[in-house]
Amino acid sequence: MTETTQADAPQDATGSSATVLLHALAESLGGQVAYYALPSRQCQFVNAAYANATGFSIASIIGKTPEEVFGADQWAKVAVHAERCVSGERVKYLHERRATDGSVRMFSVTLTPHFGADGVPNGVLSVTNECTDTWAAERAVRESEERMRKFAEATEEAIMFHSDGVVLDCNEAMTRLTGLSRDEVVGRTMFDFIAPAWRPIAQDYTSHGSEFLYEVHIVHRDGHEIPVEVIGKTMPQTGADYRVVVVRDISARKKMREREAFLARHDALTELPNRRALLDQLTLALAQARAAQTSRQRQVALLYLNLDHFKTINDSLGHGAGDQILCAVAQRLRHCVADRGFIARPGADEFAVVLPSADRTAAAALADALFRCLAEPIDVTGTSVCQSVSIGISLFPDDDQTAPGLLRQAETALREAKDSGRGHHQFSTPGMADHAMASLQLQRELHTAIAENQFVLHYQPVVQMADGTLAGFEALVRWQHPRRGLLAPDEFIAFAETHGFISPIGRWVMREACRQLKAWHDTGLPQVPVAVNLSAFEFRQRDVAGEIAAVLAETGLQPQFLEVELTETVLMQQSEQVLQTLQAIKALGVGIAIDDFGTGYSSLSYLKRYPLDKLKIDRSFVLDTPDSSDDVAIVTAIIELGRSLKLRTVAEGVELPAQQALLTQLRCDLAQGYGIARPMDALQARAWLAQRQQS
Structure with missing residues (x-):
C-alpha cells in the first residue's frame, strides 16, 4: 500500500451526492487517491490518477486487494507500512518506482486509517504524490551538507556556524582548540571563547558583518591563550543572517616570527x-x-x-x-x-x-x-x-x-x-689605528703579490768545510715589491705566517726551487741539492709530503736533490702526525735538516726519534766565534752531538776566515754565510755554478 491522507468514509459506488462530491475532490487533488476497506482490504474507491498509475481501469480495480493491484513484489516492499496503518497509525513514507523509460521516480505516500464508531479502523485512505524533483533537490542539499561536514572535519582549521554570535555548530578542530566538547560549544556565544582583552575586536567585526581577517586570542579550557586568525562570512538565510567563521591557530607562525625576530x-x-x-x-x-x-x-x-x-x-x-x-x-x-x-x-x-x-x-x-x-x-x-x-x-x-x-x-x-x-x-x-691600517695594507699587498707572482728566489751556496767544494744551495724567498723594491724574508714572512699567506708562498717556493734546479741540471751544470725552508705553520696546515711528491713529479727533479729545513718548533710537538709526515718525506728520498738548531728547547729524544740528516748551527752561535769561549763551546758541543748521532752539521752565518778555520778544526761538515757567498738571484747563481764547474 502507499501513503495515507485523511478523508471521510466513502459511500458505496452509487451516484449519491456524497459519492459525486468525493470523486470531484479526489480528481481535483492532483495526486493518486484510493480507499481500501477493512478487514477485507478490498479497494472501494480510486481516482483516475491512481488507476492510470497502476495500469488498471477504475472499474477493474474496485474489489481488488493491494497485492492484486501491485503484484507480490511491490506489495512486499510496502506491506510493513500498510500493517502499521491497519493497526491505527498514520503512516508517511517514500516509495521508489521505475518508469517505462528506465528512470527512477520518487513518490510520497500517506496512509491514513479510517475509524468506525467503535474506534476500530474500518478502512485505509491512500494518497500518493510524485516528489521526484523535490526529493532530488533535498538529496542534493543533504549531500552538499554532508560534503561540507566532512570537509569541516577534515580541515585543521576550526569552523563555527553561528547566528548573532550564538554557536549553532562547529567541527572537531574547534573542540580541540577550546578543549571543550561539541555539546559544550554549541549553544554558547562565540565570544565566551575569546580572551576578554580581545572580545571588543571580535564583537565589532561581527556587528558590522565584516569579512576581513583579524586576530584574537582563544582561551583554552585549561586557561592558556591561543593566538588565532579569524575570518567570518555572512550567509543570508530566510529571516535571519548566519555566519560561518573560520578560526586558524597561528601559534606556530607567531613562534616562528618571534624566532626570526630573535635571530635578527x-x-x-x-x-x-x-x-x-x-x-x-x-x-x-x-x-x-x-x-x-x-x-x-x-x-x-x-x-x-x-x-x-x-x-x-x-x-x-x-x-x-x-x-x-x-x-x-x-x-x-x-x-x-x-x-x-x-x-x-x-x-x-x-x-x-x-x-x-x-x-x-x-x-x-x-x-x-x-x-x-x-x-x-x-x-x-x-x-x-x-x-x-x-x-x-x-x-x-x-x-x-x-x-x-x-x-x-x-x-x-x-x-x-x-x-x-x-x-x-x-x-x-x-698609534694602533695607523698600525692596523698598515697591517691591512700589507695584507692587500701580499694578496696581490701571490696573485701576480711578485716573489723571486735567491740562492745561497753551502760548501764542504774540508775542501771548499760546493755542496748545495739554500733557496731564500724575496719579495719584489712594486714600490718598496726587493724585500728580505724578515720583512714579510712572520706576517704571512700569522695572517694565512704562508701556505701559498711556501708552495710557490717549493715548486720554483725544484723547477730552477732541474733546469740547471738539464744544462749540464753541477748536480747539487737545494734546501727549502718549511715553517711550523706550513707543516700544520698542509699535506707536506703529498705536495712534495707532486712537485717532484711535476718538475722531474730527482728526490735526492731536494732537502727540507724545519725549525725545532715543528719537532717539539712530539706528535704522531709529525713523525708520520717526516717518515713519508724521508721515504720519498728527500733530505731533512733542522734549521737554527740550539735556539729552541733542544731535546735528544726528538733527535733520536725523527729521521733527520743534518743539524744547522744557528748563526747567533757562530757570530762571536772564535773570540767567545762560550759560543765556541756551544758550537763544539753541537758538532760532537751531530757526529754521535751520525748527523751532518752545517754552520750558518760564517763571515770570517777565523771562523772557517775554527769550523774546519772542529770538523764541521758544511758551512754557509756572507764570508763564503752571499745569496744571489737565479742568473747570478747560474754564473757562480758555471764558474765553479770550470775551476
Whole structure:
C-alpha cells in the first residue's frame, strides 16, 4: 500500500451526492487517491490518477486487494507500512518506482486509517504524490551538507556556524582548540571563547558583518591563550543572517616570527646578542654615559675577545667540537660578567662585553677575571681542551665617542694582542689605528703579490768545510715589491705566517726551487741539492709530503736533490702526525735538516726519534766565534752531538776566515754565510755554478 491522507468514509459506488462530491475532490487533488476497506482490504474507491498509475481501469480495480493491484513484489516492499496503518497509525513514507523509460521516480505516500464508531479502523485512505524533483533537490542539499561536514572535519582549521554570535555548530578542530566538547560549544556565544582583552575586536567585526581577517586570542579550557586568525562570512538565510567563521591557530607562525625576530639580533648557536644588537646596546650605553652625573658613570669600556687558535680546534676535533667550545665560553662569560655588563657574539670566534661605568682599572680587572674564568679546561666529548683568549679593550670617551668607532678601536687592540703573543689583553692606543691600517695594507699587498707572482728566489751556496767544494744551495724567498723594491724574508714572512699567506708562498717556493734546479741540471751544470725552508705553520696546515711528491713529479727533479729545513718548533710537538709526515718525506728520498738548531728547547729524544740528516748551527752561535769561549763551546758541543748521532752539521752565518778555520778544526761538515757567498738571484747563481764547474 502507499501513503495515507485523511478523508471521510466513502459511500458505496452509487451516484449519491456524497459519492459525486468525493470523486470531484479526489480528481481535483492532483495526486493518486484510493480507499481500501477493512478487514477485507478490498479497494472501494480510486481516482483516475491512481488507476492510470497502476495500469488498471477504475472499474477493474474496485474489489481488488493491494497485492492484486501491485503484484507480490511491490506489495512486499510496502506491506510493513500498510500493517502499521491497519493497526491505527498514520503512516508517511517514500516509495521508489521505475518508469517505462528506465528512470527512477520518487513518490510520497500517506496512509491514513479510517475509524468506525467503535474506534476500530474500518478502512485505509491512500494518497500518493510524485516528489521526484523535490526529493532530488533535498538529496542534493543533504549531500552538499554532508560534503561540507566532512570537509569541516577534515580541515585543521576550526569552523563555527553561528547566528548573532550564538554557536549553532562547529567541527572537531574547534573542540580541540577550546578543549571543550561539541555539546559544550554549541549553544554558547562565540565570544565566551575569546580572551576578554580581545572580545571588543571580535564583537565589532561581527556587528558590522565584516569579512576581513583579524586576530584574537582563544582561551583554552585549561586557561592558556591561543593566538588565532579569524575570518567570518555572512550567509543570508530566510529571516535571519548566519555566519560561518573560520578560526586558524597561528601559534606556530607567531613562534616562528618571534624566532626570526630573535635571530635578527642574536646568534643562533649561543643565543647571545649579535653584532647588530651589540652596536645598539653600545650606542645606548654611550648615550646614558653622556647623561650621567659622575665622572665614573660617564665612562664605558668595550672588551673584544677572540678565541686563540680556534681554527685548529675545528680542523682537528671537528666543527661539532668547536660549537661545544663556543657554547661553553658563552656560558662562562654569562656567569663571570653576570649583570655587570652586556655580552654579545659579534663574530665566529669573537665575543664582546660592554661594561658601563667602567674606567681603565675596572676594564683590566674584568679582563683578568675573564682569563681566570676561561682558563679551566673544557671537556669536549671526552677530550680536555684548554681554550685561551686574547682581549682588546677600548674606552669611552678616550678612544672614540661613537659605537662603531669604539668597536673598531677594540678590534684593533685585539689584533695587537694577537700579534704580540696572544693570551693577554691590550688597551687601544693612539698609534694602533695607523698600525692596523698598515697591517691591512700589507695584507692587500701580499694578496696581490701571490696573485701576480711578485716573489723571486735567491740562492745561497753551502760548501764542504774540508775542501771548499760546493755542496748545495739554500733557496731564500724575496719579495719584489712594486714600490718598496726587493724585500728580505724578515720583512714579510712572520706576517704571512700569522695572517694565512704562508701556505701559498711556501708552495710557490717549493715548486720554483725544484723547477730552477732541474733546469740547471738539464744544462749540464753541477748536480747539487737545494734546501727549502718549511715553517711550523706550513707543516700544520698542509699535506707536506703529498705536495712534495707532486712537485717532484711535476718538475722531474730527482728526490735526492731536494732537502727540507724545519725549525725545532715543528719537532717539539712530539706528535704522531709529525713523525708520520717526516717518515713519508724521508721515504720519498728527500733530505731533512733542522734549521737554527740550539735556539729552541733542544731535546735528544726528538733527535733520536725523527729521521733527520743534518743539524744547522744557528748563526747567533757562530757570530762571536772564535773570540767567545762560550759560543765556541756551544758550537763544539753541537758538532760532537751531530757526529754521535751520525748527523751532518752545517754552520750558518760564517763571515770570517777565523771562523772557517775554527769550523774546519772542529770538523764541521758544511758551512754557509756572507764570508763564503752571499745569496744571489737565479742568473747570478747560474754564473757562480758555471764558474765553479770550470775551476
